[in-house]
Amino acid sequence: MKNILTFKNVNYFYQTKTDEIFALNNVNxxxxxxxxxxxxxxxxxGKTTILSLTAGLLxxxxxxxxxxxxNKIDRTKIGYMFQKDHLLEWRSVWKNIALGIEIQxxxxxxxxxxxxxxxxxxxxxxxxxxxxxRQLSGGMRQRVALIRTLVLEPKLLLLDEPFSAxxxxxxxxxxxxxxxxxxxxxxxxxxVTHDISEALSxxxxxxxxxxxxxxxxxxxxxxxxxxxxxxxRKDKNFSDLFxxxxxxxxxxxxxxxxx
Amino acid sequence: MKKTQTKTTNFSKAHKDxxxxxxxxxxxIIFFRIFVLAxxxxxxxxxxxxxVLDPFFISSPSRIVMQIVSMAQNxxxxxxxxxxxxxxxxxxxxxxxxGYLIAVALWWNxxxxxxxxxxxxxxxxxxxxxxxxxxxxxxxxxxxxIILMCVLICIVITTMSMLSAFMSVDEGKILLLKSxxxxxWQIFFKLVLxxxxxxxxxxxxxxVGMSWVGSIMGEYLTSKAGLGYLIVYGGQIFKIDLVMASTxxxxxxxxxxxxxxSLLERKYHK
Numbered sequence: 001m002k003n004i005l006t007f008k009n010v011n012y013f014y015q016t017k018t019d020e021i022f023a024l025n026n027v028n029x030x031x032x033x034x035x036x037x038x039x040x041x042x043x044x045x046g047k048t049t050i051l052s053l054t055a056g057l058l059x060x061x062x063x064x065x066x067x068x069x070x071n072k073i074d075r076t077k078i079g080y081m082f083q084k085d086h087l088l089e090w091r092s093v094w095k096n097i098a099l100g101i102e103i104q105x106x107x108x109x110x111x112x113x114x115x116x117x118x119x120x121x122x123x124x125x126x127x128x129x130x131x132x133x134r135q136l137s138g139g140m141r142q143r144v145a146l147i148r149t150l151v152l153e154p155k156l157l158l159l160d161e162p163f164s165a166x167x168x169x170x171x172x173x174x175x176x177x178x179x180x181x182x183x184x185x186x187x188x189x190x191x192v193t194h195d196i197s198e199a200l201s202x203x204x205x206x207x208x209x210x211x212x213x214x215x216x217x218x219x220x221x222x223x224x225x226x227x228x229x230x231x232x233r234k235d236k237n238f239s240d241l242f243x244x245x246x247x248x249x250x251x252x253x254x255x256x257x258x259x
Numbered sequence: 260m261k262k263t264q265t266k267t268t269n270f271s272k273a274h275k276d277x278x279x280x281x282x283x284x285x286x287x288i289i290f291f292r293i294f295v296l297a298x299x300x301x302x303x304x305x306x307x308x309x310x311v312l313d314p315f316f317i318s319s320p321s322r323i324v325m326q327i328v329s330m331a332q333n334x335x336x337x338x339x340x341x342x343x344x345x346x347x348x349x350x351x352x353x354x355x356x357x358g359y360l361i362a363v364a365l366w367w368n369x370x371x372x373x374x375x376x377x378x379x380x381x382x383x384x385x386x387x388x389x390x391x392x393x394x395x396x397x398x399x400x401x402x403x404x405i406i407l408m409c410v411l412i413c414i415v416i417t418t419m420s421m422l423s424a425f426m427s428v429d430e431g432k433i434l435l436l437k438s439x440x441x442x443x444w445q446i447f448f449k450l451v452l453x454x455x456x457x458x459x460x461x462x463x464x465x466x467v468g469m470s471w472v473g474s475i476m477g478e479y480l481t482s483k484a485g486l487g488y489l490i491v492y493g494g495q496i497f498k499i500d501l502v503m504a505s506t507x508x509x510x511x512x513x514x515x516x517x518x519x520x521s522l523l524e525r526k527y528h529k
Contacts, residue, residue: 080438088449104439
């Protein structure tokens with residue numbers, strides 16, 4: 001299958017007044033079209049840096065990033081979902097969803113607005129269209145944030161720990177929702193998470209990062225049974241895979257301590 | 260879901276008592292508010308009437324009312340109030356608009372902000388009244404000097420407050436808009452401006468008070484009319500009734516302007 005995202009020998013240095021921090025060391029990976037990939041790694045290793053580079057918010061110090069086969073980042077092909085929903089409180093749900101369309105002013109604006117209506121209907125938010133975000137629950141807010149990202153019809157979704165601000169129960173159900181929305185809309189996604197089970201239950205592939213300077217340590221392809229993340233958690237290999245990734249991450253921690 | 264909280268119409272006796280207590284408390288507060296004012300005015304009138312206090316120095320409520328009535332009859336009340344109100348409104352308007360625009364310019368460019376920050380801090384701590392003689396020298400004695408004084412008093416605080424409001428906009432939201440490919444104008448109009456609206460309303464409230472300070476101070480420095488002029492004039496000829504009456508009118512006007520801004524605030528919060 002065609003790759004939507006390719007990192008080729010990407011290095012990245014952060015410049016500060018007193019230091020130059022080597023954040024990414026020769027990072028190589030692919031995300032295939034319509035697939036779901038996750039990045040896991042020790043905290044502060046540079047997961048979010050990878051997302052920022054992909055979104056074109058940062059430029060690599062060296063190496064190449066190909067988005068949809070091109071080495072120029074076209075931000076309209078990317079949808080970014082953050083840890084917080086960042087809904088604008090003074091705008092209604094509908095106006096929040098239309099924010100990206102207002103900014104990008106696409107030629108097929110009406111089509112995209114119609115798509116937004118469809119998505120709202122499909123994911124049970126249509127009756128809240130004119131409500132303000134404060135009237136929604138945490139899970140609903142995160143779904144609105146996802147629809148806001150999807151209406152721009154990005155080819156690749158970047159998810160930066162989008163569930164970490166939710167309580168555990170909501171988190172599981174929003175995970176299910178987001179997964180099924182992404183799959184049914186046939187989007188590709190790159191998820192950054194601290195939560196190994198979340199990565200296992202949602203992804204087709206997990207990229208394990210080493211500590212800083214981060215490099216891809218392992219590339220695990222998954223084929224767990226179940227149509228939803230919740231069901232995938234019941235797969236018999238789930239705990240083995242969990243332990244494998246856990247030990248890779250803890251080894252990383254220990255080797256760091258020994259350094 | 261927060262929306263579907265259960266609502267009941269059959270309240271218990273405890274709830275009815277609770278609501279009754281709340282109402283009684285609210286009524287008591289309103290009552291004592293009026294009582295404090297009435298007692299103050301009553302006591303003032305009484306003490307001056309029986310000769311404990313000398314109305315030559317502190318006037319009395321009835322003399323103030325008579326003064327206001329006579330001023331209203333000969334037209335000086337309306338004329339002088341209008342002069343001060345005009346100066347205040349123009350000064351308030353110019354300072355708010357200009358101060359806001361300067362804040363936008365400083366927000367826009369980090370280097371410009373860094374260059375001008377120390378100057379703004381110094382200007383803020385400078386007592387603007389010290390600039391009085393220079394202002395008169397520059398724009399001449401009269402209305403323009405008063406308006407300029409008013410502008411100088413309000414503008415720095417407007418710029419400082421708005422700049423700090425612009426700077427405190429959630430970085431994550433800015434990143435979201437950037438990820439949607441928003442340009443700087445779009446970030447300003449779609450995010451920074453609306454999210455700083457509550458701060459803008461606070462600035463308006465502060466400026467209402469400050470612009471009256473500016474115009475009265477300006478009139479103390481140089482004027483031929485206005486409430487500030489009447490206060491200074493009354494003081495010079497020992498006509499304390501005129502001073503008190505002008506102050507009372509000033510109080511009403513300033514409160515009126517503050518009330519209009521708070522109406523705006525209420526409309527915004529709806």
